Amino acid sequence: MVLRSSQPSLLAPQLEQLRDLGLQHVEIAWGPAADWSAQCRQLIAAFPEMRLGASSICTEAALASVLEAGFSYGVSPILDGALLESSAAAGFTLVPGVMTPTEVNRARALGCAIVKLFPATTVGIGHWRRLRDPLGPPLPFCIAAGGLTPGDVLPWLEGGVDAVALGASLGPSPGPLGPFSAEPLRQLLAALPGRP
Numbered sequence: 001m002v003l004r005s006s007q008p009s010l011l012a013p014q015l016e017q018l019r020d021l022g023l024q025h026v027e028i029a030w031g032p033a034a035d036w037s038a039q040c041r042q043l044i045a046a047f048p049e050m051r052l053g054a055s056s057i058c059t060e061a062a063l064a065s066v067l068e069a070g071f072s073y074g075v076s077p078i079l080d081g082a083l084l085e086s087s088a089a090a091g092f093t094l095v096p097g098v099m100t101p102t103e104v105n106r107a108r109a110l111g112c113a114i115v116k117l118f119p120a121t122t123v124g125i126g127h128w129r130r131l132r133d134p135l136g137p138p139l140p141f142c143i144a145a146g147g148l149t150p151g152d153v154l155p156w157l158e159g160g161v162d163a164v165a166l167g168a169s170l171g172p173s174p175g176p177l178g179p180f181s182a183e184p185l186r187q188l189l190a191a192l193p194g195r196p
Contacts, residue, residue, distance in 0.1 A: 001018060001023060001025070001026045001027065001165065001166050001167065002026075002027045002028075002029060002055050002075075002145070002165055002166070002167035002168075003015070003026060003027070003028050003029065003167070004028075004029040004031075004167070004168070005028075005029075005031075006031050006033055007033065007039065008028050008031070008036060008039040008040050008043060009039040009042060009043065011028060011043065012043065012046065015043065015046075015047050015050065015052075017182050018050070018185075019047060019049065019050055021182060021185060021186060021189060022189065023050070024049070024050055024051050025050075025051050025053065026050055026051075026052055026053070027052070027053045027054060027055040027074075027075055027165070028040055028043065028052060028053075028054055028055070028071075029054070029055045029056040030054050030055065030056045030057055030062045030065060030066060036065055036069070037065045037066075037068040037069040038069075040052075040054070040069035040070075040071065041069050041070055044069065044070050044071070051072050051073070052071060052072065053071050053072060053073040053074055053075060054066040054069065054071045054073075054074045054075070055074070055075045055076075055077075056075075056076070056077065057074045057075065057076045057083070057094065058076060058077065058078055058080070058083075059083075060082075060083065060086060063083060063086055063087060063090075063092075063094070066092075067090055067092060071092075072093075073092070073093040073094070073095065074087070074092065074093070074094045074095070075094070075095045075097070075116055075143075075145075075165075076094060076095065076096050076097050076116070077097040077116070077118050077146075078096065078097050079096040079097060079098055079103045079106060079107055079110075079115075080096070081106075081110060083096075084096060084110055084112070093114075095112070095114045095115060095116050095143065096110075096112055096115055096116065097115070097116045097117075097118040097145075098115045098116070098117060098118070099117065099118060099119070099122070099123060101131055101134065101135060104131055104135060104139065104140070105135055107140060108135075108139070108140055112140050113140055113141060114140055114141045114142075114143065115140045115141070115142055115143070116142075116143045116144075116145050116165070117142050117143065117144045117145065117146075117161060118145050118146045119145070119146030119147055120144035120145055120146045120147065120148055120156070120161075120164075121146060121147035121148060122146070122147075125155055125156055125159035126159050126160070128142050128144070128159065128160045128161050129159060129160030132160070141162045141163070142160075142161045142162050142163070143161070143162065143163040143164070143165055144156050144161040144163070144164045144165070145164070145165035145167070148164055148165070148166060149166070149184075150166065150184040150185055150187070150188040151184075152164065153166070153188055153192075154188075154191060154192075166185075
């Protein structure tokens, strides 16, 4: 699950909902606000039972903010060798974004055990499985992300990815930073063979 707000402290209601549903891994999208790291530190302290990560890490400045905030992991929409090197030097797990066979192969060569297939809806459900034979094993653990809805999760898992990340498809309601409709997520969790 990925949450976005220019003021991360306003995400507390959504984090409460997700925690109450039993979700543990939630990402907060990086933002350039001066107090972004401080707000995220407060959320990490307020939700110790969750494993909060950061998403949308595309620059060294974003990585520095994420490290300052104290996140346990991060996710990027891009594959950037220098950013991965900086993350590794800091002892921080950064999951890169990939889409093409070349990017998947480069991520594997860089030692990435986990990748984010992004944007997943652009390449379709069978994309990851179709890469297995041409690229050869082992492929990294794959998290499909980008444009997916709760109804997409089971088909994508059956299509060969290892995990699915949801975000804007759960949309907040009633307001832009209000709680989202938990029912689609509750139904999805009930249908999954094991809880996330």
